[in-house]
Amino acid sequence: MLSRIFSLRLVVGGGALAILLASDAMPWLGVTDRLLLDLVGQARPDTTTAGALTQPPWGEAAAWVAVLAGLGLLVGLLPTLSGAMAVLLVLLLAAGLVAGQVALVWYRQTWIPLGPAVVFLALGFGLMLFWLQPHREIRRLQANVQQARLQLGQLQLQQGRPDEALAALADCPASDETLALQYDIALAQERRRQYDRARETFTAIQARRKQFRDVSARLQALAQLTSEPFEGGGGGFEATRTLVLPDRAVSKPTLGRYEIERELGRGAMGVVYLGKDPKIARPVAIKTLSYTQYEPAELKDLKARFFREAEAAGRLNHPAIVTVYDVGEEADLAFIAMDYAPGKPLSHYGKADRLLPLSVVLELMATVADALAYAHQQKIVHRDIKPGNLIYDAKSGQLKITDFGIAKITDDSRTRTGSVMGSPLYMSPEQLKGQKVTGASDLYSLGVTLYKLVSGETPHSGDTLANLTYQILNKRPRSVKTFNPDLPPGVVRVINKAIQREPAKRFDSAGAMAEALRRAAARLPDREEVSG
Amino acid sequence: MSLVVTGLTDIGTRRSSNQDSLGWFVSPDGEQALAVIADGMGGYQGGEIASRLAVDSLMDALRPVLANTPAVSVPDRIHTAITLASERLEDARQGRPELARMGTTVVLAWVQGDRVWLGHLGDSRGYLVRAGRLSQLTRDHTVAQNMVDDGSITPDEAHRVPFRNVLTRALGACAEPRATVHELALEAGDRLLLCSDGLTGALPDTEWLPLLQQQPVLDDQVRGLMDASLHNRADDNVSVVMIQYC
Numbered sequence: 001m002l003s004r005i006f007s008l009r010l011v012v013g014g015g016a017l018a019i020l021l022a023s024d025a026m027p028w029l030g031v032t033d034r035l036l037l038d039l040v041g042q043a044r045p046d047t048t049t050a051g052a053l054t055q056p057p058w059g060e061a062a063a064w065v066a067v068l069a070g071l072g073l074l075v076g077l078l079p080t081l082s083g084a085m086a087v088l089l090v091l092l093l094a095a096g097l098v099a100g101q102v103a104l105v106w107y108r109q110t111w112i113p114l115g116p117a118v119v120f121l122a123l124g125f126g127l128m129l130f131w132l133q134p135h136r137e138i139r140r141l142q143a144n145v146q147q148a149r150l151q152l153g154q155l156q157l158q159q160g161r162p163d164e165a166l167a168a169l170a171d172c173p174a175s176d177e178t179l180a181l182q183y184d185i186a187l188a189q190e191r192r193r194q195y196d197r198a199r200e201t202f203t204a205i206q207a208r209r210k211q212f213r214d215v216s217a218r219l220q221a222l223a224q225l226t227s228e229p230f231e232g233g234g235g236g237f238e239a240t241r242t243l244v245l246p247d248r249a250v251s252k253p254t255l256g257r258y259e260i261e262r263e264l265g266r267g268a269m270g271v272v273y274l275g276k277d278p279k280i281a282r283p284v285a286i287k288t289l290s291y292t293q294y295e296p297a298e299l300k301d302l303k304a305r306f307f308r309e310a311e312a313a314g315r316l317n318h319p320a321i322v323t324v325y326d327v328g329e330e331a332d333l334a335f336i337a338m339d340y341a342p343g344k345p346l347s348h349y350g351k352a353d354r355l356l357p358l359s360v361v362l363e364l365m366a367t368v369a370d371a372l373a374y375a376h377q378q379k380i381v382h383r384d385i386k387p388g389n390l391i392y393d394a395k396s397g398q399l400k401i402t403d404f405g406i407a408k409i410t411d412d413s414r415t416r417t418g419s420v421m422g423s424p425l426y427m428s429p430e431q432l433k434g435q436k437v438t439g440a441s442d443l444y445s446l447g448v449t450l451y452k453l454v455s456g457e458t459p460h461s462g463d464t465l466a467n468l469t470y471q472i473l474n475k476r477p478r479s480v481k482t483f484n485p486d487l488p489p490g491v492v493r494v495i496n497k498a499i500q501r502e503p504a505k506r507f508d509s510a511g512a513m514a515e516a517l518r519r520a521a522a523r524l525p526d527r528e529e530v531s532g
Numbered sequence: 533m534s535l536v537v538t539g540l541t542d543i544g545t546r547r548s549s550n551q552d553s554l555g556w557f558v559s560p561d562g563e564q565a566l567a568v569i570a571d572g573m574g575g576y577q578g579g580e581i582a583s584r585l586a587v588d589s590l591m592d593a594l595r596p597v598l599a600n601t602p603a604v605s606v607p608d609r610i611h612t613a614i615t616l617a618s619e620r621l622e623d624a625r626q627g628r629p630e631l632a633r634m635g636t637t638v639v640l641a642w643v644q645g646d647r648v649w650l651g652h653l654g655d656s657r658g659y660l661v662r663a664g665r666l667s668q669l670t671r672d673h674t675v676a677q678n679m680v681d682d683g684s685i686t687p688d689e690a691h692r693v694p695f696r697n698v699l700t701r702a703l704g705a706c707a708e709p710r711a712t713v714h715e716l717a718l719e720a721g722d723r724l725l726l727c728s729d730g731l732t733g734a735l736p737d738t739e740w741l742p743l744l745q746q747q748p749v750l751d752d753q754v755r756g757l758m759d760a761s762l763h764n765r766a767d768d769n770v771s772v773v774m775i776q777y778c
Contacts, residue, residue: 298546432694433684464700465698466700470678470684
């Protein structure tokens with residue numbers, strides 16, 4: 001505002017006003033007119049003799065128009081022109097005015113006092129010359145700064161910092177380029193599920209330009225969504241809450257560099273998604289650990305455990321173990337990106353009427369035991385072997401163990417009602433007692449898994465957690481033959497040895513159990529008949 | 533003979549909300565007293581709401597009948613009030629999915645002259661301090677306690693089991709919560725102590741007596757326990773109510 005009041009343009013404008021209103025008080029303004037009359041008088045004395053010249057009633061108005069035209073040229077047009085062009089135009093206008101005057105006197109004996117306009121033009125131009133040069137300099141710098149801010153914004157967006165990019169853009173005027181960047185920022189916010197912020201950004205774009213790309217459609221789609229609460233406010237209910245998977249008008253959310261396609265399922269830890277690594281178009285399964293359900297203080301320990309276990313699991317490289325590719329963190333969750341194993345979890349085949357053929361089950365269990373042998377050698381215990389963590393692709397016959405080490409990351413002790421916690425059905429007695437978990441615990445769990453897959457039942461059952469815990473710790477398991485009387489004795493022996501309460505009485509190693517499973521499979525009477 | 537009651541609750545050093553609630557009442561003649569502690573669970577909001585609702589509901593239901601209930605009917609009154617509180621929790625849950633898992637423990641003491649009835653659900657506890665000895669009057673409704681009781685684990689192992697905090701009974705978590713109610717005769721000088729598991733978690737009960745003996749005034753005794761638990765960086769909310777019979 002101040003710079004407008006104290007600008008040279010205003011001084012020039014003021015000058016114009018002064019000339020229009022008070023030219024009579026400034027006789028020196030008529031200097032060019034007198035000069036002109038003298039010159040014309042010398043050439044054609046007849047026209048300038050007293051009484052020969054008439055002043056038309058519109059003469060005054062014409063003089064005004066001339067001054068205003070001069071003002072317009074100086075203030076409006078001049079700043080946009082190059083120096084030479086400006087000089088040319090001012091000269092042309094001045095010459096035009098003078099020529100007009102002369103022509104009127106010469107041919108029509110009419111006099112219009114355009115002198116003040118010419119003087120104004122000359123003086124004003126002189127003044128403006130002082131102003132123009134710094135003005136151009138400033139304009140150039142401004143453009144420079146805006147360009148730099150735009151580039152900074154683009155860079156920050158590329159580095160995944162949309163909020164900072166937005167701040168960099170704050171003072172840039174609306175141009176196609178800035179709006180396009182603002183639009184990209186809003187998309188990035190959408191993908192990060194910061195829907196409220198995306199909505200603000202889109203609204204800001206709309207305020208600057210009514211119709212910009214599909215902004216209004218996106219705003220409409222966003223109206224249906226709300227951002228995930230980042231801090232506080234949530235209950236334990238969020239443990240299994242999903243990312244909002246928005247409709248097509250809103251960008252697909254991303255976790256790290258992975259695009260989320262859809263939800264695959266929910267675990268104790270959080271939701272599992274099917275994602276895509278856009279760099280190599282590889283499908284990935286993404287397990288998330290939602291932070292909203294934890295107190296900030298305990299979150300620190302939890303995160304440390306999560307990343308440590310994920311890193312350990314990442315060292316495992318075995319055809320029957322799901323490969324961990326990557327771990328990462330977003331504002332409200334941590335995630336693990338791993339190989340997407342097609343197929344169904346074996347829990348699908350754990351019902352009495354859906355059991356897999358015995359030979360297949362034994363082969364699959366031997367595969368798991370082999371993979372466990374490999375992991376145990378690396379000093380990594382799974383801790384949560386159960387049918388739900390074994391993914392079997394019936395088409396290819398491939399089996400993969402998922403969730404190495406990370407399954408039990410979220411401390412069960414948090415849950416007080418026991419309603420959402422994993423069942424202890426597959427947990428070894430020593431695990432239930434909170435003692436050190438070793439490879440032998442995995443073998444116990446694998447034994448229970450085998451029991452389930454050949455009978456549809458588990459060795460212990462209980463209607464409550466307390467009851468079940470009691471059974472597992474104190475009662476003899478129910479014999480698997482009760483549920484599947486046709487089971488060959490060799491298989492029964494493998495199961496009974498695996499689910500011994502004393503870890504020392506189980507198989508010496510996962511390798512030994514794999515061998516026993518294969519021996520039992522080889523002794524099946526007729527493999528074709530059994531599997532048919 | 534008259535009754536004095538005092539209590540304190542603190543958020544602890546690591547939690548961002550206090551999900552414990554407490555309330556007490558002493559009749560003007562000092563002959564009857566009522567005290568309740570509830571330790572809520574089921575998310576930040578759910579826990580606070582559940583424990584507050586439980587305490588308010590129990591106080592509302594029991595306070596008016598405190599003076600004129602015959603001794604034989606007291607346990608029934610307590611059970612009825614618990615059922616009522618459970619229903620109020622259920623009502624509050626309607627249409628609010630974020631409160632779906634809310635629930636709360638309860639420990640309450642109903643003192644009438646020299647008789648006390650102690651009711652509880654979950655792992656909030658009641659203790660008796662008598663003649664320089666501390667005894668636990670309630671038995672936790674937890675999976676870990678069950679495991680200790682059936683000999684599966686020793687009491688020392690209880691803090692390590694994976695399901696150690698899982699309650700076998702709680703208000704709001706099961707359809708028909710049944711409180712365990714004990715009756716006890718009080719002797720002059722007896723003190724009753726109710727607490728949430730934040731106190732027992734941060735300060736083993738073996739350390740309580742020396743602290744209690746340092747202070748002659750009941751208020752200071754409660755404050756002493758609270759300070760000691762906070763000094764031990766209590767990671768849960770801590771609540772204590774004490775009733776003195778003298």
